Amino acid sequence: MITVNRYVCGYCGACVGVCPVCALELVETWLEVSDECIECGRCVRLCPTGALSLEEAQG
Amino acid sequence: MRCDVVVVGAGPGGSMAAKTAAERGMNVVLLEKRQEIGDPVRCAEGVSKARLSSMIKPDPRWIAAEVKGARLYAPDGSNVVMSEDKSGDEVGYVLERKIFDRALAMDAARAGARVMVKTRALDLLRANGSVKGIRAMRYGEIIDIEADVVIGADGVESKVGRWAGIDTALKPGDIEVCAQFLLYDKGIDDEYCEFFLGNELAPGGYVWSFPKGEHLANVGLGVIGSRSEPGAPVKLLRRFVERRMPEARIVEMVVGGVPVSGPIERTIADGVMLVGDAARQSDPITGGGILNAMQAGMIAGEVVADAVSSGDTGVEGLMAYEKRWRESIGKQIARHLDLKEFFIRLSDDDLNKLMHSIQSEDVSKMDLRGMLRVLIRLNPKMLWELRHLVM
Incomplete structure (x- = not known):
């Protein structure tokens, strides 16, 4: 799943604009990731601050 | 709640659309999901004097600086100087967007639009298959705003188009990912906007320095998404500033994504119009989006008033918007896409x-x-x- 490092995120919304399935939503400084996420990693690569990462689900 | 037109997003495009429609007698609601219009900024704030002045009277309250021209640097430092009136749509005034965006929203309010802040669009309302307005969340409560037409001016993050079946998702090659510092440095040239090219400095983009007066400047860069990696814009900008202006004092940080896809296939749907970055109308070469958004917003405001008055708010009734923006700003956007790709x-x-x-x-x-x-x-x-x- 996509993990947001909220200490690094600049809440610019670039990730929201590139998400192919509309899984992201920015609410003020808070980035929400919905279950629609297909873990394609496009937002991770394009994040200007490097705040996003794609991590294997536990278990 | 019921109105003629609901505009999603109170940036320059949305506010101009709302103001123009309200001036033509429309009952307009202008939504802004943030609690403060114009803040945080996601912009280098440069605009051409002549084009801005053709749309709004320049006001010293939102002009940070005026420049004489632009200096363009090749990777080896060789450069050319262009005069202000010829340097394109990003050079002339450097704005104070926090004040500018509020001023435009207030103009829309004065023209009669109802501005609602901290109100986030959640989805389109539909009845019998047609768009009938916007469902929004306001101060944590869900409200339905019925309208004949929804104008999506919701920026790089745009959802309105996607809800209406227009795929506006940006591929990596369709976005410049950017970082910027507002900084103070004695070496800042207060009279010129500067552009630095180079694959080491900013792959598939450029570094800019736009002066804001008294040795303050927006110094930033954009990297084409297809050649970026996580966090690259911020890393590259820190490197540029450390090497070229090690004494600089950074007083603000800005990040953002600029659409450089060029014109998308369509910007209207039944009861829906897209304006500005939401319509991917930002310039693919310069990344400038303010003036195109304002001009598209004005066209959208005029067309929506005609459409609502005539009772045809379907694709046919809104088609004049599609035609008019493509014939005006669209031609340069398309040319500049070819230039960018090269x-x-x-x-x-x-x-x-x-x-x-x-x-x-x-x-x-x-x-x-x-x-x-x-x-x-x-x-x-x-x-x-x-x-x-x-x-």
């Missing part, structure tokens, strides 16, 4: 060669197109495939 492939050697070739020419009174014409004459082999752009 220039992001050039090596630093190519960029240096191009810059050296025009050192003996007087380009100070040329616009971008004139300069391109000269470049093609001097470098016919390298630039052969661009000749259609200056015919």
Whole structure:
């Protein structure tokens, strides 16, 4: 799943604009990731601050 | 709640659309999801004087600085100077967007639009398959705002188009990912906007320095998404500032994504119009989006008033918007997309060669197109495939 490092995120919304399935939503400084996420990693690569990462689900 | 037109997003495009429609007697609601309009900024704040002045009377309250022109640097440091009135749509005034965006929203409010902040669009309302307004969340409560037409001016993050079946998702090659510092440095040239090219500095983009007066400047860069990696814009900007202005004092940080996809296939749907960055109308070469958004917003405001008055708010009734923006701002956006696709492939050697070739020419009174014409004459082999752009 996509993990947001909220200490690094600049809440610019670039990730929201590139998400192919509309899984992201920015609410003020808070980035929400919905279950629609297909873990394609496009937002991770394009994040200007490097705040996003794609991590294997536990278990 | 019921109105004629609901505009999603109170940036320059949305506010101009709301103001224009309200001036034509429309009952307009302008939504902004943030609690403060204009803040945080996601912009380098440069605009051309002439084009801005044709749309709104310049006001010293939101002009941070005026510049004389632009200086463009090749990777090896060789450069050319262009005068302000010829340097394209990003050079002339450097704005204070936090104040500018509020002023435009207030103009819309004065014209009669109802502005609602901290109100986030959640989805389109539909009845019998047609769009009937917006469902929104306001202060944590869900409200339905019925309207004949929804104008999506919701920026790079746009959802309105996607809800209406227009795929506006940006691929990596369709976005410049950017970082910017507002900084103080004694070396800042207060009279010129500066542009630095180079694949090491900013792959597939450029570094900019836009002065804001008294040695303050927006110094930032954009990297084409297809050549970026996580966090690259911030890392590259820190490196640029550390090397070139080690004494700089950084007082603000800005990040953002700029659409550079060029014109998308359609910007209207039944009861829906897209404006500005939401319609991917930002300039693919410069990344400038303010003026195109404002102009598109004005056209959208005029067309929506006609459509609502005539009772046809379907695709047919809104088609005039699609036609008018493509015939005006659309042509340059399309030309600049071709230029961008070409220039992001050039090596630093190519960029240096191009810059050296025009050192003996007087380009100070040329616009971008004139300069391109000269470049093609001097470098016919390298630039052969661009000749259609200056015919």
